Amino acid sequence: xxxxxxxxxxxxxxxxxxxxxxxxxxxxxxxxxxxxxxxxxxxxxxxxxxxxxxxxxxxxxxxxxxxxxxxxxxxxxxxxxxxxxxxxxxxxxxxxxxxxxxxxxxxxxxxxxxxxxxxxxxxxxxxxxxxxxxxxxxxxxxxxxxxxxxxxxxxxxxxxxxxxxxxxxxxxxxxxxxxxxxxxxxxxxxxxxxxxxxxxxxxxxxxxxxxxxxxxxxxxxxxxxxxxxxxxxxxxxxxxxxxxxxxxxxxxxxxxxxxxxxxxxxxxxxxxxxxxxxxxxxxxxxxxxxxxxxxxxxxxxxxxxxxxxxxxxxxxxxxxxxxxxxxxxxxxxxxxxxxxxxxxxxxxxxxxxxxxxxxxxxxxxxxxxxxxxxxxxxxxxxxxxxxxxxxxxxxxxxxxxxxxxxxxxxxxxxxxxxxxxxxxxxxxxxxxxxxxxxxxxxxxxxxxxxxxxxxxxxxxxxxxxxxxxxxxxxxxxxxxxxxxxxxxxxxxxxxxxxxxxxxxxxxxxxxxxxxxxxxxxxxxxxxxxxxxxxxxxxxxxxxxxxxxxxxxxxxxxxxxxxxxxxxxxxxxxxxxxxxxxxxxxxxxxxxxxxxxxxxxxxxxxxxxxxxxxxxxxxxxxxxxxxxxxxxxxxxxxxxxxxxxxxxxxxxxxxxxxxxxxxxxxxxxxxxxxxxxxxxxxxxxxxxxxxxxxxxxxxxxxxxxxxxxxxxxxxxxxxxxxxxxxxxxxxxxxxxxxxxxxxxxxxxxxxxxxxxxxxxxxxxxxxxxxxxxxxxxxxxxxxxxxxxxxxxxxxxxxxxxxxxxxxxxxxxxxxxxxxxxxxxxxxxxx
RNA sequence: GCCGGGGUGGCGAAGCUGGUAGACGCGCAAGACUUAAAAUCUUGUGGUAGCAAUACCGCGCGGGUUCGACCCCCGCCCCCGGCACCA
Numbered sequence: 018x019x020x021x022x023x024x025x026x027x028x029x030x031x032x033x034x035x036x037x038x039x040x041x042x043x044x045x046x047x048x049x050x051x052x053x054x055x056x057x058x059x060x061x062x063x064x065x066x067x068x069x070x071x072x073x074x075x076x077x078x079x080x081x082x083x084x085x086x087x088x089x090x091x092x093x094x095x096x097x098x099x100x101x102x103x104x105x106x107x108x109x110x111x112x113x114x115x116x117x118x119x120x121x122x123x124x125x126x127x128x129x130x131x132x133x134x135x136x137x138x139x140x141x142x143x144x145x146x147x148x149x150x151x152x153x154x155x156x157x158x159x160x161x162x163x164x165x166x167x168x169x170x171x172x173x174x175x176x177x178x179x180x181x182x183x184x185x186x187x188x189x190x191x192x193x194x195x196x197x198x199x200x201x202x203x204x205x206x207x208x209x210x211x212x213x214x215x216x217x218x219x220x221x222x223x224x225x226x227x228x229x230x231x232x233x234x235x236x237x238x239x240x241x242x243x244x245x246x247x248x249x250x251x252x253x254x255x256x257x258x259x260x261x262x263x264x265x266x267x268x269x270x271x272x273x274x275x276x277x278x279x280x281x282x283x284x285x286x287x288x289x290x291x292x293x294x295x296x297x298x299x300x301x302x303x304x305x306x307x308x309x310x311x312x313x314x315x316x317x318x319x320x321x322x323x324x325x326x327x328x329x330x331x332x333x334x335x336x337x338x339x340x341x342x343x344x345x346x347x348x349x350x351x352x353x354x355x356x357x358x359x360x361x362x363x364x365x366x367x368x369x370x371x372x373x374x375x376x377x378x379x380x381x382x383x384x385x386x387x388x389x390x391x392x393x394x395x396x397x398x399x400x401x402x403x404x405x406x407x408x409x410x411x412x413x414x415x416x417x418x419x420x421x422x423x424x425x426x427x428x429x430x431x432x433x434x435x436x437x438x439x440x441x442x443x444x445x446x447x448x449x450x451x452x453x454x455x456x457x458x459x460x461x462x463x464x465x466x467x468x469x470x471x472x473x474x475x476x477x478x479x480x481x482x483x484x485x486x487x488x489x490x491x492x493x494x495x496x497x498x499x500x501x502x503x504x505x506x507x508x509x510x511x512x513x514x515x516x517x518x519x520x521x522x523x524x525x526x527x528x529x530x531x532x533x534x535x536x537x538x539x540x541x542x543x544x545x546x547x548x549x550x551x552x553x554x555x556x557x558x559x560x561x562x563x564x565x566x567x568x569x570x571x572x573x574x575x576x577x578x579x580x581x582x583x584x585x586x587x588x589x590x591x592x593x594x595x596x597x598x599x600x601x602x603x604x605x606x607x608x609x610x611x612x613x614x615x616x617x618x619x620x621x622x623x624x625x626x627x628x629x630x631x632x633x634x635x636x637x638x639x640x641x642x643x644x645x646x647x648x649x650x651x652x653x654x655x656x657x658x659x660x661x662x663x664x665x666x667x668x669x670x671x672x673x674x675x676x677x678x679x680x681x682x683x684x685x686x687x688x689x690x691x692x693x694x695x696x697x698x699x700x701x702x703x704x705x706x707x708x709x710x711x712x713x714x715x716x717x718x719x720x721x722x723x724x725x726x727x728x729x730x731x732x733x734x735x736x737x738x739x740x741x742x743x744x745x746x747x748x749x750x751x752x753x754x755x756x757x758x759x760x761x762x763x764x765x766x767x768x769x770x771x772x773x774x775x776x777x778x779x780x781x782x783x784x785x786x787x788x789x790x791x792x793x794x795x796x797x798x799x800x801x802x803x804x805x806x807x808x809x810x811x812x813x814x815x816x817x818x819x820x821x822x823x824x825x826x827x828x829x830x831x832x833x834x835x836x837x838x839x840x841x842x843x844x845x846x
Numbered sequence: 847g848c849c850g851g852g853g854u855g856g857c858g859a860a861g862c863u864g865g866u867a868g869a870c871g872c873g874c875a876a877g878a879c880u881u882a883a884a885a886u887c888u889u890g891u892g893g894u895a896g897c898a899a900u901a902c903c904g905c906g907c908g909g910g911u912u913c914g915a916c917c918c919c920c921g922c923c924c925c926c927g928g929c930a931c932c933a
Contacts, residue, residue: 251850255928258849263932283933296933332931363931373933381931456932577927614927650871652859656852664858664872670886671871709862718860721870728870789866794914796866820900832913839865844913 021676023640027753031150039767040155042111044547044563071108072567073100074543074606076575076583077115080141081122083624085148087648087660090632092612094645095654095716096574097154101749102711103572104155105773111567113546114149114156116142118165119535121204124468127500134468135496138165153641153752155769160549164538170470171491172545172558173538176590177473178484179597185231188482191461194327195223201502202465211327220327227463227531228472232589236260236455238603239588247608249655252580259581261456266440268374268449270295270347272307273355279303279347282369282454286443287435289351290424291376291396293386295358296340298366299323307358309344316341316360323362331362338363338385349374350448351439352425357391369454383414396423400431460586462534467498467507469532475518478525489521494532506530539583540590543570543605564600573606576614584609610714613657615648622660630660639669642751646672649716649750671724672754675747678727679740679758689734696733697780699726700742704776707746716750723747737762742774789840790815792824800841808835815841 034040075096078089097112104110116138123134142163149156162169180186194208195201198218207214232239240260243253265284272279279295297304299320308316319341323331330336340361347358356374363381364373375382377393386393397419398405408415418432427435427442443449463472473485473492485492495511508514508530518528547563548554584606591605614621617628635644647668652658690696703726710719726743735743741762748755748768759768783804788811790798798818802811812833815821821843828845835841 251928254850258929261929261932265933281933285933336931338931363933365932368932375933379933381933454932580928619926650858658858661858661872667858667871673886717858718870721860724870787866791866791914794865794912799866834865834913836865840914842865842913 020680021673021754023642023672023753024637026757027151027153027641030753030756031153033756033766034155037766038159039769040112040157041159042109042157044111044160044551044567068107068109070567071100071103071110071572072543072570073103073110073112073572074546074570074574075112075114076573076579077117077539077542078145079120079122080116080118080138080145082126082137082141083629084631084633085145085152086622087615087630087632088622089149090152090645091615091648091657092574092576093149093152093154095612095649095714097152097752098645098649098716098749099572099574099711099714100155101752101769102773104769105745105749105771107772110155111546112155112157113160113162113549114154114158115162115542115546116145116164117535117539117542118142118163119170119469119532119538121466121468124466124500127468128502131500133496135165138163151636151641152645155752160546162542162545162549164470164535164542165468167491167493168555169542169545170494170538172541173470173533174473174485174490174492175487175558176537176541177533178487178490179599180230180593181474181484183593183597185234185593186228187231188226188228190224191227191229192222192224192324193227193465194220196220199502200504205328208327211330222324222327225463225465227461228474228529229459229461230589232460232585233455233457235589235592236262236457237453238592239457239585242588242592242604246604246606248606249577249609249611252577252584252609252611255580256585259457259585263454263456265452265454266436266443266449267370267452268350268443269447270350270374272303272358273346273348275307275345277303277307279358279372280370281372281374282452283374285378285432285436286439286449287418287421287424287427287430287432288376288378288397289349289374289439290421290427291378291394292349292351292354292356292374293377293382293393294356294375294391295347296361296364296373296375296385297343297358298364298371299360299362300366301360301364301371303372304343304360307343307345308360312342312344316343319360326362338381338388340385340389342389350443350446359389359391361385367458368456377411377414378416380414380416383411383416394423396421397432398422460534460536460589462537463531464534465506465530466532467494467500469535470494470538471508471514471532472529474529475522476527476529477522482529483522493517506532508532536583536586540586541594543587544568544594544600558599561599561601564602568600568602569605569607571607573609574612575609577611611655613653613655615657616659619659635662635665639665640672640753642754643669643672646720646750650720652717654714654716668720671720671727672751674727675723675743676754676758678730678735679744680761690736692733694780696730696735696739698783699729699733700739701776701778701780704742704746704774705781708773708776711749720750723750744768745771745774786838788815788838790818790821791840791842792821793844794842795824797821797824811835811841812843816843 075093100110100112118138123138126132126137127134164170177186194203194205196203196213196216196218198216199213203213203220208220211220212218213220240257240262243256263284265282266286268281268283268286268289270279304316304320338361340359343358343360345358346355349356364371375385377383377395378397393411395409397415399415400419407413421430421435422428427439430438440449440451471492471494473490474482475485476482495508495514497513498507498511500507514528518526544559544564547567548557548559553560587605591600592603594600595603617630620626620628622629632644647665650668703722706722707719710722723746744755744758745768755768785801786804788800788802789796790800798821800815800818802814825843825845830843831846832844
């Protein structure tokens, strides 16, 4: 029968925390005064808001109807442990929580059940708030937010207006995946292999006029800023690759018998003399103008076929490349040769200029030319002088850098030299120039969906877009819509929306019917937490003093799956806001940590796979502290792992043992110390280890250290002081348990406002030490010596250890090595 | 294909800048308590041989550097994640 009643205890403390508003942060800087918290740091009493700030943020969840799953706990438990640790380290920690509430699942739910997304979302957020409380987190719920509420999305819309005003928002035609059967737009993931995820019908490409934000203008800054961030290198690398900076050159090819010029981008301008053909993307505007009369029919047909393909089909690497000759010829600006112009869908319209030149020194071009019998020639040979007969005879493709030949004045140069010189030469002739290109594309934010923030744009009777003036924000999402898809954006069917627009702007005016990508909502929420409930929070996007004080976020914790979406968008938006003068920082998230993924039998848990493990039963049986600690004990926080309930009993036993040892009425709780120095050494070594592990977020080894401490105390006994310090050490990990023990010890509420314990190194010093003794690198014995002993003496003592002596017998000593405090090593021959 | 991160007992995992591999926990085994079981406590627990001292083997595989390698170097294999016709 366990002594520690987790159910009662945990409930009791959660109630107390809420009642005393223990986790409400005074943001200062003009914020509403939230009551002053006192804390004993040494003898002085300080105001919490005078402490250095620490913005501890965790990525906010999407409020789905399912309960909190293990992934949530794995994310929020340790993140909270970190916040608690930082609070005890003396920081004024701000730890808010909210909901990323707009999005597809609520809308799909509405289509199925007819329940309005607003209703289901509110229900879900209420349940989730309750459940998040169970984790024992110190969220400041007074500053919560919900992106689907008008008081929030007015700022989403405000942001759009800022972008529009500053020329960073524009409209252009882009295709969406459309299911003609379901009459709805599909996300790329829903249109895998070209069929609709739901009904299996053939997905078509529908061109629509959509809104974009010019994130590409910030490509270079987004790369440069990464150097200033304490982020995982992996994540930075992923962003760098995503943005995809590449240095190269533009080359202009004139078209024979036409005034048109094709501009191509290349990173291998050193191969220009071998250019054998030019290829345009099917969408390239010049396809129409330059195609010869005789080829028109087939080119048009080819283009139509390409247009039908989804992006996934277009980019399927396995498929064989196809293309068609336009009948036109381009002139190679390097040597005046005439080369054919083709159209092929392996060329991407969105990258570079949607046109490339092909030659023998590129694997893809090589194959394409072979397939369509385009004649090639080589102009690069391997730099190492190896036999290149196969290359010259076009048996194999040589795609590496090398030495140029048959390249006019540039023959003999290395590829690297030639790239610079040829680009410069083209510049002089006005046939090209050096240029930097990025893979990053502009942010398409139009969504033909209902459950999102309406784009605050209206069109005059001529179809010209105008921003909705700020005084009309929030530009409310209408409620009189039919969720069942009918082929158009759902807002098209709202009578109220149309009427409202005409009433405000005049007859013939129409609203924009699309809503915004939910990544817009989450691109600035970290700023809005600062204003929720603050004075002027409804009128100011962010108060400058507040932003200056609290930004950037000191620690941001969330999944690595956001590396190239949310984490780039948020950075972009922050930079833009800085340029517009609303914030003072360039970067929103100073430090970033990704929690690992918890899988079930090696696969990601998901509702559709039906392999989700619910935390509830475990929390009921063992308590919240045990469950969150078990998740941390399983392994390193950043690595995640495969779920298994094996071993949770170990943590449960530990909690029980800890409770018994620390609570004075427990059977092993008598304040009897049988070995004071050993106990003190154990205590201070534990403080040291736990502190170091916490700092590195290695919660698993921190818990192990506390387990060892308890094991040690069963031998040495423990006194009151040690109990207090150990309870402080465990409090970020098991907050309810620690609070309870703190009270049992008669200490003042709350333990979270205690300073983090420091250790005294003098207790760690021992008078003897154990050294390993090696002969030729193999351990042959152990030696216990006094700490201050001379090196000579160590060697002397070590060499007479029986087993050591035996292994050295009859051999010549070569070398003696002493690693202080660790080992002695003899080398013999 | 390219770019990251990993492969350590039966299992989850530790292991500081090259210095006693396997801390801590699960599981298992034996013992104590109990009429018994559970719970709890104690002890043991990488493999092989041995009563033992001890020896040999052992961190994906094969080489190398070193007195000494999970750690560094070279060449492979496998798993996970990301990107993927970016010219």
